[in-house]
Amino acid sequence: MPLCQLQVGRFAMDDLKFGTRNKRGDWAPNGRVELPPIWERPPKLLKILNWLPEYVWPWNAFHMATTLLYWYFIIPDVETMKALGWGWALWLYVVNASAIFVFYGLVELFYYIRRKQGTRFKYNSKFPGDQPSDVFWFKSQNIDNFLRSFFLSIPLWTLVEVVFLWVFANGWVPWLSWSDHPLYLAALVLVAPMIHEVHFFVVHRLIHTPLLYKWIHSVHHNSVNPSPWSSLSMHPIEGFLYHAVAFWHLVIPSNPVLALFQLHIAGFGAVNGHIGFEKLEFSEEAALDSHAYTHYLHHKYFEVNYGGEGLIPLDKWFGTWHDGSAEGEAIMNDRFKKKRAKMNANSGAASPRNS
Numbered sequence: 221m222p223l224c225q226l227q228v229g230r231f232a233m234d235d236l237k238f239g240t241r242n243k244r245g246d247w248a249p250n251g252r253v254e255l256p257p258i259w260e261r262p263p264k265l266l267k268i269l270n271w272l273p274e275y276v277w278p279w280n281a282f283h284m285a286t287t288l289l290y291w292y293f294i295i296p297d298v299e300t301m302k303a304l305g306w307g308w309a310l311w312l313y314v315v316n317a318s319a320i321f322v323f324y325g326l327v328e329l330f331y332y333i334r335r336k337q338g339t340r341f342k343y344n345s346k347f348p349g350d351q352p353s354d355v356f357w358f359k360s361q362n363i364d365n366f367l368r369s370f371f372l373s374i375p376l377w378t379l380v381e382v383v384f385l386w387v388f389a390n391g392w393v394p395w396l397s398w399s400d401h402p403l404y405l406a407a408l409v410l411v412a413p414m415i416h417e418v419h420f421f422v423v424h425r426l427i428h429t430p431l432l433y434k435w436i437h438s439v440h441h442n443s444v445n446p447s448p449w450s451s452l453s454m455h456p457i458e459g460f461l462y463h464a465v466a467f468w469h470l471v472i473p474s475n476p477v478l479a480l481f482q483l484h485i486a487g488f489g490a491v492n493g494h495i496g497f498e499k500l501e502f503s504e505e506a507a508l509d510s511h512a513y514t515h516y517l518h519h520k521y522f523e524v525n526y527g528g529e530g531l532i533p534l535d536k537w538f539g540t541w542h543d544g545s546a547e548g549e550a551i552m553n554d555r556f557k558k559k560r561a562k563m564n565a566n567s568g569a570a571s572p573r574n575s
């Protein structure tokens with residue numbers, strides 16, 4: 221324990237400069253989550269240019285880096301991929317599972333097990349490991365989430381990967397080369413996170429309809445207080461549909477590297493919404509922004525923020541956006557109140573007929 225305390229104190233940033241903590245100890249950021257400046261009217265070019273590095277760095281650059289590492293060192297040659305085979309499929313599964321074990325596992329180890337920054341910047345002051353619950357396998361959110369990720373979702377991620385590589389290898393869809401179409405493919409790299417946002421919103425909104433929620437999506441929502449292992453903890457149908465975003469590159473003219481990038485945005489990027497901390501501290505001044513707050517609010521309130529951070533602001537357009545401000549909270553509460561009133565009116569109207 222003394223070692224733990226020493227580490228907690230070592231890089232202490234003052235999180236109250238960036239947000240507030242309530243009586244329960246839950247921390248919330250000041251201000252609001254702003255939509256990307258591409259949606260401002262009239263468009264402000266300078267603001268967009270200033271935003272571009274943040275769009276690319278560090279998260280999308282990281283997804284591109286893992287994509288290129290895979291492409292040059294992991295993905296089998298085209299001849300092998302022309303025929304489906306357990307050998308190369310299992311190889312991809314082992315690499316995907318190992319990569320997630322290390323990547324998510326490091327966040328889990330430092331911030332949830334060793335708790336190096338305590339609850340600084342932590343939205344929910346409690347740690348899932350301290351809260352056993354009957355909704356989880358073995359009453360443990362961590363074990364439940366871990367097993368679902370590694371034995372359901374990552375195999376389904378790998379299935380999607382094997383299928384699109386097999387289709388590209390056989391030449392059943394266009395495989396655009398970088399030398400012939402450099403500008404189009406570069407543009408597609410920038411558009412890929414937007415494809416992710418739209419695909420995720422549509423699938424996610426669909427599985428929030430009452431029947432599908434109960435059957436499929438409630439599994440993911442068991443984690444009201446998510447941690448990294450919650451990211452890919454899904455019902456198998458959701459696990460498949462979520463990763464199937466890569467199949468868009470079989471529909472639009474593309475290249476397997478782009479499909480792989482799209483898959484990595486989904487698989488590796490799922491952790492963003494589930495880190496549980498606003499910032500991961502590296503030193504007294506340096507910290508990594510998690511971009512987790514909007515999806516944290518989704519886990520907290522369920523019927524807000526079906527998409528991500530509004531890269532394509534579908535939540536804003538459909539009236540389900542919660543930007544983390546008091547005003548956002550009031551808009552949400554007003555919507556919930558109207559929904560309850562409508563439900564009560566409907567059940568009131570139905571009761572005379574039922575009786």
Ligand SMILES: [Zn+2]
Binds near residue numbers: 440451515
């Ligand atoms: Zn989630």
Ligand SMILES: [Zn+2]
Binds near residue numbers: 424441522
């Ligand atoms: Zn949901």
